Amino acid sequence: MNVSQVPLIDLSKASDPLIEFWKDEFRQIRRDFHRYPELGLDTPRTSQKIEDYLYSYGVDEIHTGIGGHGVVAVINGKTNSGKAVGIRADIDALPMIELSDHDHASCLEGKMHGCGHDGHAATLLAVAKYLAKTRNFNGKAVLIFQPGEEGYSGAKVMIDDGLFERFPVDEVYAYHNSSQLRAGQIALNYGSMQAxxxxxxxxxxxxxxxxxxxxxxxxxxxxxxxxxxxxxxxxxxxxxxxxxxxxxxxxxxxxxxxxxxxxxxxxxxxxxxxxxxxxxxxxxxxxxxxxxxxxxxxxxxxxxxxxxxxxPPVINTPHLAQAMADIAANLVGEENVLRDYPRSTGGEDFAFMLEKIPGVYIRVGQGGAPAHNGFYDFNDEIIPLAATLLAKTLEKRLEELAK
Ligand SMILES: [Zn+2]
Ligand SMILES: [Zn+2]
Known part of the structure; x- marks a missing residue:
């Protein structure tokens, strides 16, 4: 049975007004990614689009070709504490057939964004546009667009290509949408999230x-x-x-x-x-x-x-998980933050980043059909909320790191 996609709360009120204002723009971006899914480490079109969007937002640095088609954007805050926080989005699709016939269904037979990484990429672009415009943070934002999550260890490929030597970060964050939670619910725990x-x-x-x-x-x-x-x-x-x-x-x-x-x-x-x-x-x-x-x-x-x-296992850094849960509670209310969410026996390659850098992997609910199902589709309604959660986490953590 599908979990309702009807949000538990007014998501527009939970999100930053500026990001909420751009909602349609990022819906279109997400749907464009959805029409042209790319598999594994081979994401040339998606990476080129990401580079073009980042350029238009006026981020300070864009680095391409990291571990193949990985892209990194650097944005400097108004002040520079010397600290840096990373946010990672996976961008690859799955070798499966899309069963829905909506307007933005996959144009490429046998390929489908069946896990919502199109939405994760669009969300991180929204974060990039917001941070480049507001710069209301002390230090550096490192935004990581990573191919090859679905079985290709893309995170490890980028790390092995010098990701954290070239772009040292003090903490790193990522989110995954969840069909098992209603839109507006946010879930994590203070330890192991994935096996x-x-x-x-x-x-x-x-x-x-x-x-x-x-x-x-x-x-x-x-x-x-x-x-x-x-x-x-x-x-x-x-x-x-x-x-x-x-x-x-x-x-x-x-x-x-x-x-x-x-x-x-x-x-x-x-x-x-x-x-x-x-x-x-x-x-x-x-x-x-x-x-x-x-x-x-x-x-x-x-x-x-x-x-x-x-x-490796995905293990959240306890005090950072608590800090992020507090930020989430500020957005959606404590009643919509599940702080003791059961761990999953599934795997996730963000684990390679958390092996090296303290950080948090968090789930943002979206309802709908389960991931890796032919009827699955990312719920665009959660883009502003997820982008706000990630951006506010970065601002807040850089403020703390500067102390
Ligand atoms: Zn997946
Ligand atoms: Zn996924």
Whole structure:
């Protein structure tokens, strides 16, 4: 069931009057992005448009080509404390088919802004226009337009290309729209928001042989069965009951279905791990390796673990999350700010930025169809509110950082 898109409150009153005044302009910008979705790290049109808009707003610096098509805008405040705050928007779309037939539906078959990154990009442009016009802050604004969130680690790609060396920031912020919240609701927590999402492959090797003479083999299938059972104890016996983790096996493969009397020489087990704390992530990887290796040895087999750390967990900096929640409450009222929002086992590459820089990942409700669904569409009504939240956070935090 879709959450109502009807706002809980008068969003125009919650937003900054200047940004609210530009609402139609940014609705049009968002819908243009929506018509021409681009995937992964390959966002030339979107990045060019962003550059053109930024130029028209009179920001101080525009830097393109960071990690491919990443764009950074720098805006200087009226005074310069030497401090800087970053705000990041993801800008990429998804390889999926849009099912709605609204006027701004995707013009490109098989590509769709199904996660609202068109809206995030438009929101950060609204922030850029507002900050360039008002300059009511002490220090520097660094606005980061990042491709490749949907599975391409675009944040890491920009960081590896020197993002934070070239544009050092003291804090960094990002928002994601949420269909699970009504328009006007804002949600976060003071710790982990999203899980680390990792993948692993275990290869169990034995000396296979004739199924009629098992005593002359070391059977990797039997060893794998015990390993899979023993792996269940990572979550039940190793991870604290007060923490949580997921170890799921998605594939097991060995042998040939036509070879019923052949004990194969190896077995491959593939799975995913989700954790919320760096130490739990380390623990889960360590126990996977220990259990697989030692159980394999007990059957005369060997195990090798290939553990791929994909996205780290998204962890908010507690005092900054509280500060941002207070700013949100000033805009929409305390009753519309969920300060203890449940964490999600999904992944998000803003985590790479929060690994390096203190900051906050926050959700702004929009109602409507769920993200990654063919009927999803970003709700333009929340652009002024989200832009106001980000801009006010930047102003307020730079004021605090200058003290
Ligand atoms: Zn998504
Ligand atoms: Zn997204």
């Amino acid at each position: 680390a999402a990792d993948a692993f492959t275990l290869t169990i090797t034995g000396s296979g042989g004739h199924g009629s003479r098992p005593e002359s083999t070391h059977d990797p299938i039997v060893a794998s069965a015990y390993i899979i059972t023993a792996l269940q104890t990572i979550v039940s016996r190793n991870v604290s009951p007060l923490d949580s983790a997921v170890v799921s096996i998605g594939s097991i493969h060995s042998g040939n279905p036509l070879a019923q009397s052949v004990i194969p020489g190896s077995c491959q087990i593939v799975g995913t791990c989700r954790t919320f704390l760096p130490q739990t992530r380390d623990l889960v990887e360590k126990r996977l390796k220990e259990i697989a290796e030692t159980v394999a040895i007990s059957f005369g087999c060997t195990a090798t673990l290939d553990y791929d750390r994909k996205y």
